Amino acid sequence: xxxxxxxxxxxxxxxxxxxxxxxxxxxxxxxxxxxxxxxxxxxxxxxxxxxxxxxxxxxxxxxxxxxxxxxxxxxxxxxxxxxxxxxxxxxxxxxxxxxxxxxxxxxxxxxxxxxxxxxxxxxxxxxxxxxxxxxxxxxxxxxxxxxxxxxxxxxxxxxxxxxxxxxxxxxxxxxxxxxxxxxxxxxxxxxxxxxxxxxxxxxxxxxxxxxxxxxxxxxxxxxxxxxxxxxxxxxxxxxxxxxxxxxxxxxxxxxxxxxxxxxxxxxxxxxxxxxxxxxxxxxxxxxxxxxxxxxxxxxxxxxxxxxxxxxxxxxxxxxxxxxxxxxxxxxxxxxxxxxxxxxxxxxxxxxxxxxxxxxxxxxxxxxxxxxxxxxxxxxxxxxxxxxxxxxxxxxxxxxxxxxxxxxxxxxxxxxxxxxxxxxxxxxxxxxxxxxxxxxxxxxxxxxxxxxxxxxxxxxxxxxxxxxxxxxxxxxxxxxxxxxxxxxxxxxxxxxxxxxxxxxxxxxxxxxxxxxxxxxxxxxxxxxxxxxxxxxxxxxxxxxxxxxxxxxxxxxxxxxxxxxxxxxxxxxxxxxxxxxxxxxxxxxx
Ligand SMILES: Nc1ncnc2c1ncn2[C@@H]1O[C@H](COP(=O)(O)OP(=O)(O)OP(=O)(O)O)[C@@H](O)[C@H]1O
Numbered sequence: 001x002x003x004x005x006x007x008x009x010x011x012x013x014x015x016x017x018x019x020x021x022x023x024x025x026x027x028x029x030x031x032x033x034x035x036x037x038x039x040x041x042x043x044x045x046x047x048x049x050x051x052x053x054x055x056x057x058x059x060x061x062x063x064x065x066x067x068x069x070x071x072x073x074x075x076x077x078x079x080x081x082x083x084x085x086x087x088x089x090x091x092x093x094x095x096x097x098x099x100x101x102x103x104x105x106x107x108x109x110x111x112x113x114x115x116x117x118x119x120x121x122x123x124x125x126x127x128x129x130x131x132x133x134x135x136x137x138x139x140x141x142x143x144x145x146x147x148x149x150x151x152x153x154x155x156x157x158x159x160x161x162x163x164x165x166x167x168x169x170x171x172x173x174x175x176x177x178x179x180x181x182x183x184x185x186x187x188x189x190x191x192x193x194x195x196x197x198x199x200x201x202x203x204x205x206x207x208x209x210x211x212x213x214x215x216x217x218x219x220x221x222x223x224x225x226x227x228x229x230x231x232x233x234x235x236x237x238x239x240x241x242x243x244x245x246x247x248x249x250x251x252x253x254x255x256x257x258x259x260x261x262x263x264x265x266x267x268x269x270x271x272x273x274x275x276x277x278x279x280x281x282x283x284x285x286x287x288x289x290x291x292x293x294x295x296x297x298x299x300x301x302x303x304x305x306x307x308x309x310x311x312x313x314x315x316x317x318x319x320x321x322x323x324x325x326x327x328x329x330x331x332x333x334x335x336x337x338x339x340x341x342x343x344x345x346x347x348x349x350x351x352x353x354x355x356x357x358x359x360x361x362x363x364x365x366x367x368x369x370x371x372x373x374x375x376x377x378x379x380x381x382x383x384x385x386x387x388x389x390x391x392x393x394x395x396x397x398x399x400x401x402x403x404x405x406x407x408x409x410x411x412x413x414x415x416x417x418x419x420x421x422x423x424x425x426x427x428x429x430x431x432x433x434x435x436x437x438x439x440x441x442x443x444x445x446x447x448x449x450x451x452x453x454x455x456x457x458x459x460x461x462x463x464x465x466x467x468x469x470x471x472x473x474x475x476x477x478x479x480x481x482x483x484x485x486x487x488x489x490x491x492x493x494x495x496x497x498x499x500x501x502x503x504x505x506x507x508x509x510x511x512x513x514x515x516x517x518x519x520x521x522x523x524x525x526x527x528x529x530x531x532x533x534x535x536x537x538x539x540x541x542x543x544x545x546x547x548x549x550x551x552x553x554x555x556x557x558x559x560x561x562x563x564x565x566x567x568x569x570x571x572x573x574x575x576x577x578x579x580x581x582x583x584x585x586x587x588x
Contacts (some may be wrong), residue, residue: 006402007439017496020387031284038078039296040078041077042081042283043065043298044065044082044085044280046061047086047279048085049090049093050111051107053115053118054114054119057333057341057348058118059118059351062119062124064371064523066366070521070524071459075500081128081283082125084126084128086130089260091256091258091274092165095165116129118352132275138260139282140282141260142263144274144278146263148207151319163197163198168273170200170271170448176189192304193344202251203252204249204268205248205249206248207249209244212244215318216318217316226327228462229462235306236311249268250269253268253269259275273308281322294323295325295326299328301329305514313325316419330373330464332372332373332374333376333377349362359572361523362388362392364569365388365468369468369522370387373463389574393570395472396512396530397570398479399475399508400512402482404567408488409564412564415505416502417503417549421435421499422507440481440484441481444481445507447477448477448549450515458517459521467518469524471518485504487504506557509534513559519541520541531569533565533566534564536559
């Protein structure tokens with residue numbers, strides 16, 4: 001469903017039920033959550049440039065895509081693919097290989113393997129990994145080039161301008177500024193990236209980008225969610241308000257040998273960005289079988305490559321006779337002391353060291369919980385320790401530990417809910433205490449009941465951090481509920497007390513079941529541990545049929561009376577502050 005329909009539902013079942021008494025339906029049933037039809041979707045990360053090893057920023061792009069992919073799978077939203085890979089051509093790689101005393105293919109094989117390893121270690125569930133040096137990709141690029149030529153979108157022209165090798169693009173004067181080196185010599189750099197530019201003149205193939213200004217504007221007007229979140233959509237519209245000069249799409253082969261030659265012209269090499277962007281088509285079998293998946297594609301990209309994805313790529317596709325992708329989901333950068341973390345700047349954080357220190361799920365949780373698509377986020381080790389200790393170790397792990405302790409639940413079963421202790425009421429504010437539950441308890445179960453719909457809506461809107469914020473809030477509320485009623489003080493041998501004690505544990509385990517189910521796309525291993533402890537079977541972990549506290553509505557709860565799973569120990573271990581020094585030492 002569209003996020004609007006989800007939000008409408010949420011507005012109806014959220015605030016209104018909070019006021020009028022909870023029906024406690026999560027609202028997530030196959031018909032509403034997965035829409036009228038299951039459909040295919042290709043999610044993709046950018047392909048990462050193989051001029052250096054992966055860093056935390058790359059992992060972040062991949063984790064966003066992975067969480068969306070896993071979320072779709074759990075919703076039963078239809079067949080999905082998650083593609084990623086490495087971008088292996090271009091001057092930067094040619095230069096990096098020369099500097100490392102190796103050949104471009106050798107350098108790329110090594111770096112590509114590192115990316116594959118980092119993504120695999122971080123539990124990114126990619127279904128496709130593409131390398132632009134692969135024959136299947138080169139064939140697709142050549143075919144795509146042919147389609148551009150056939151449609152009259154290319155011409156040969158002499159091109160002169162400021163070229164930025166690290167960014168692999170020509171830049172207009174308006175995007176340059178001057179700097180002075182230590183000898184007092186001035187030189188020009190890109191305003192955006194600070195990389196030096198050089199005056200370059202050469203014969204190139206040009207792409208008639210200027211002809212696509214109107215079609216691009218129309219595409220964006222007709223598809224207001226094509227670029228998301230909104231500030232990035234506005235940024236693209238703003239760019240399209242300016243001049244849109246034709247784009248140089250090849251380089252002289254004498255200067256750039258490491259790339260795909262222009263079909264039928266051995267003096268030219270295809271521009272690395274045209275080559276790279278076509279990866280989204282080559283993974284789905286272009287030019288033969290792409291129709292099964294294209295244009296049902298969502299690209300997850302950093303804001304640094306927004307123009308390539310939201311201006312050049314849709315224009316190239318239109319020129320080749322193909323529709324633009326459905327959505328471009330954009331995120332901001334992780335910075336280190338305010339500066340973008342980047343290979344070229346060398347201020348990178350090693351994801352392998354972070355995973356080793358904070359665990360796979362710990363680091364996944366931190367990046368997705370703290371990364372805000374619209375804003376840059378500064379990375380500190382002590383922030384990781386704080387977030388993970390408070391939210392995963394203490395709040396979530398502590399709650400599971402306390403509510404499953406043998407001292408309060410000696411039979412180690414999912415206890416029974418008692419309607420007499422927690423009766424169904426229409427308006428908790430006007431009802432005198434009928435059972436043992438307080439107005440605060442009713443309010444809290446309403447928030448947990450609306451959580452699945454809220455989380456679905458945030459995933460739909462590419463606001464995963466907000467979904468995690470809501471879950472963290474509900475975990476805190478559940479701890480408050482447990483603490484408020486002090487079940488450890490209730491006497492299990494007293495029949496009335498036992499009913500209430502079991503009800504408190506039942507409600508708490510129901511909350512934990514909902515949290516565990518919703519957290520699967522972000523912390524798959526920890527969520528599995530939690531759900532296994534609660535004896536939730538694999539087929540009971542989907543999002544489309546997630547229920548919460550059915551006994552409150554007089555419906556049967558399949559978990560009641562079930563033996564809990566084995567206690568496999570602490571859910572998430574507390575991290576020590578000193579780990580920061582260890583990780584820094586590892587980096588050195
Ligand atoms: N600091 C960062 N924060 C978030 N994402 C990043 C960051 N750096 C890179 N990425 C992600 O990786 C994509 C491609 O990055 P790329 O391979 O060009 O890495 P890079 O470190 O920016 O390289 P370079 O410094 O050589 O330009 C970006 O579009 C973005 O999706």
